[in-house]
Amino acid sequence: MDKYLLPHKAEVMKITQETGSNLNIKTFRIRLLEEEARKKFNFYPGQFVELTVFGVGEAPFGFASSPTRDDYFDVSVKETGLVTEAMHNLEEGDEIGVRGPFGNHFPYEEIRGKNLVFLAGGIGLAPLRSLIEYVLDEEKREEYGRVQMLLAFRSPEDMLYKYDFPRWEKSPDTLVKYTIDEECEGWVHCVGYPHDLLHDELDLNQPDTVFFTCGPPIMIKAITDELKSSGIDPSSIVTTLEMKMSCGLGKCGRCNIGSYYVCKDGPVFDLKQMEKMPPEF
Numbered sequence: 001m002d003k004y005l006l007p008h009k010a011e012v013m014k015i016t017q018e019t020g021s022n023l024n025i026k027t028f029r030i031r032l033l034e035e036e037a038r039k040k041f042n043f044y045p046g047q048f049v050e051l052t053v054f055g056v057g058e059a060p061f062g063f064a065s066s067p068t069r070d071d072y073f074d075v076s077v078k079e080t081g082l083v084t085e086a087m088h089n090l091e092e093g094d095e096i097g098v099r100g101p102f103g104n105h106f107p108y109e110e111i112r113g114k115n116l117v118f119l120a121g122g123i124g125l126a127p128l129r130s131l132i133e134y135v136l137d138e139e140k141r142e143e144y145g146r147v148q149m150l151l152a153f154r155s156p157e158d159m160l161y162k163y164d165f166p167r168w169e170k171s172p173d174t175l176v177k178y179t180i181d182e183e184c185e186g187w188v189h190c191v192g193y194p195h196d197l198l199h200d201e202l203d204l205n206q207p208d209t210v211f212f213t214c215g216p217p218i219m220i221k222a223i224t225d226e227l228k229s230s231g232i233d234p235s236s237i238v239t240t241l242e243m244k245m246s247c248g249l250g251k252c253g254r255c256n257i258g259s260y261y262v263c264k265d266g267p268v269f270d271l272k273q274m275e276k277m278p279p280e281f
């Protein structure tokens with residue numbers, strides 16, 4: 001049997017309640033239990049794992065932490081259905097199954113020396129956090145240019161990773177901006193959709209910039225349209241796609257978009273590739 005079909009036993013080390021709203025998101029810090037498996041488990045920002053809640057089922061989640069923290073990984077999970085609800089009912093110390101890592105990854109080597117812009121919406125910040133933490137890591141920071149972020153949430157209660165933001169803001173040559181959908185009391189940052197704020201809040205005129213965007217499909221479409229109409233090369237705009245999955249290995253055919261298998265050829269695609277996909281994507 002393919003070794004990637006067998007789950008490794010893992011322990012939930014820590015659970016963080018991220019949101020205080022109807023949008024229920026928790027972050028799970030996970031560590032493989034067997035030392036041998038832990039040594040061989042190398043992942044890159046943008047890849048994903050299949051997590052099993054025993055007796056319930058399995059679902060895919062993107063890595064939300066940097067591989068530079070090599071003893072564990074984080075995933076952030078939005079409660080939507082059967083498996084995600086069971087994940088939310090787990091407690092610290094509980095055992096789960098882990099298959100992976102799967103998929104391609106963000107081009108973390110090709111973007112060395114370039115300026116980076118991160119445009120995230122809601123839980124779309126989770127996969128981007130893996131790359132953000134990687135490039136802002138003290139040992140890696142000087143390998144990358146200016147880092148700018150525009151982080152969009154429905155409301156202040158929907159913000160995730162608030163505890164990371166002071167550290168991100170203090171990183172050299174880094175600009176972090178926040179926006180929510182509607183004005184509310186006590187909010188001192190931007191208000192409005194990210195595609196409407198791009199030009200006013202960020203400096204988009206720097207040469208050699210790569211844009212990473214992840215969030216609801218409608219946000220990704222608005223942002224990519226705005227960037228393209230500003231003359232940005234589609235191959236410099238990178239996102240991740242989500243499809244229903246089963247094997248995660250390119251074997252079952254569950255996740256295809258045209259000729260692409262999202263689990264194997266993706267989940268990371270640039271806009272040039274996405275423009276070759278059927279129109280509904």
Ligand SMILES: Cc1cc2nc3c(=O)[nH]c(=O)nc-3n(C[C@H](O)[C@H](O)[C@H](O)COP(=O)(O)OP(=O)(O)OC[C@H]3O[C@@H](n4cnc5c(N)ncnc54)[C@H](O)[C@@H]3O)c2cc1C
Pocket residue numbers: 048057058059060061062063075076077078079080081082083084085123126127241242243244245267
């Ligand atoms: C590569 C990849 C990375 C992902 N990363 C994350 C992540 O970091 N955090 C996170 O919270 N979720 C992530 N997802 C989505 C997550 O896998 C689904 O929310 C999960 O499978 C739902 O399982 P469930 O049993 O709780 O829901 P179900 O009971 O199966 O369904 C509940 C609802 O969710 C929808 N749904 C089910 N699976 C998916 C899916 N794969 N994509 C979109 N909608 C789906 C169903 O249509 C239904 O409306 C990712 C998906 C992929 C493919």
Ligand code: FES
Pocket residue numbers: 244245246247248249250251252253254255256261262263264
């Ligand atoms: S999930 Fe099986 S082919 Fe992609």
